[in-house]
Amino acid sequence: MISVISKVITNPTLVSVAQNTNASVASETVLKSVGRPGFILIDNDIDPATKKYAAAKEFLYQATCLAIYMALVGPVFKNGAFKIAKKYIYKGEEGFNKFHSMKEYLAYHKLADKSQTNRVASLSKDHSQFKFDHDKLREDLINNKTPEKYSHIKGAIELGSTIGSVLGLAILAPQVSHAFIHPALKFLGLEEKHPKVDRQIPQPELKHVDTKA
Template sequence: MINGIGKILTGNSLNNITSNTNSQVMLETTLKAIGRPGFILIDNEINEDTKRYAAAKEFLYQATCLLVYAALVVPVFKRGAFKLAQKVFDKSEIGSFKSLKQYAHYLKLCDTTPNNRIQTLGKEIKGTSIVDADGKVRRKLVKDEYDAVMLKELQKTDEKDPPNTFHKLKGAIEFGNIVGSVFGLAIFAPQISHAFIHPALRMLGLEKSEEISEQKSLDKNA
């Protein structure tokens, strides 16, 4: 059991999660959405109505943050950073990747052991494209997706000479991720939550319209 835990702690999957801003934010926000309402609900110093209201409000806010992050960071900021890097850097520095998804798949293969990488690569090269009824290809082969340089990198077997991860492209995407996290969680999420949370609480029967009016009046007087 100890050996199993050790493998998990030192494995590539856990390393990828902890070293990636996207994974960190998603994990942290998910834990907050579960942990904070749970902490409020087990607090015996608060009456039941207040506990339900506070826990529901906290859960809705954290869920809003999670949705905003998922909808904003990857589609807008990470892809935007990828496209910007293509314009700023030469192909020799960032590779000839056609999309963020393609680069993510490349990195995933780079992070595996040489044997597993070669096996996976072999299956994808030897496989056949799956075509839908409407004629669209659902899955392209690696040999169709990558040029000779990319395949040469992926086919490296010496652990002392790992495949090139194109750190400039990786850094640009990570920077876009960080910027998106700041804008998404510090600016957009609070604004959206104000418009969403109170109607949701009223729908759940945890808040009345007159309570909102009283709160707004208190805020103005303050």
């Protein structure tokens, strides 16, 4: 089972798709939170009150999606996937044992993506909290034109990001927004509080039958 997961994580196509997908989620959600309400507001076929209500509701929903994505995907799912892969899937294997945290690996990967000249210049500034002075990481970044990027680590992180995006945006966001949006709209005065009407089920009228006839 673990070997199957390892093959999935290290698949270059999956990593590429995951990177492209998750890189666009935040920006797409931001654009939706601005574009959709804006489109509603410029629609002249809708009366002003309805436009304000619909635009505010759409903005709040997209803002909720963005908040869930920022709060869960990075801190929880991506970091969790790194820890699980390091502890169980790739336990003791080359790569994961060189990095103490997901942030350290991502900082290393960002440098490894740069050209050798820019990479050396970035390391010489020494502003990063990560010095990469262990396991020959710094030496690899400086001396090798194409340093090892440890694609299996990147694959594990992006897989966690994809799972987090699906669970957060498709399952959790609708539940949270349902509990949050309507009180927010009422607070903004865009949704009136309607008194509950006691609806009684009408009882069938019993007709008196004359049994003496």
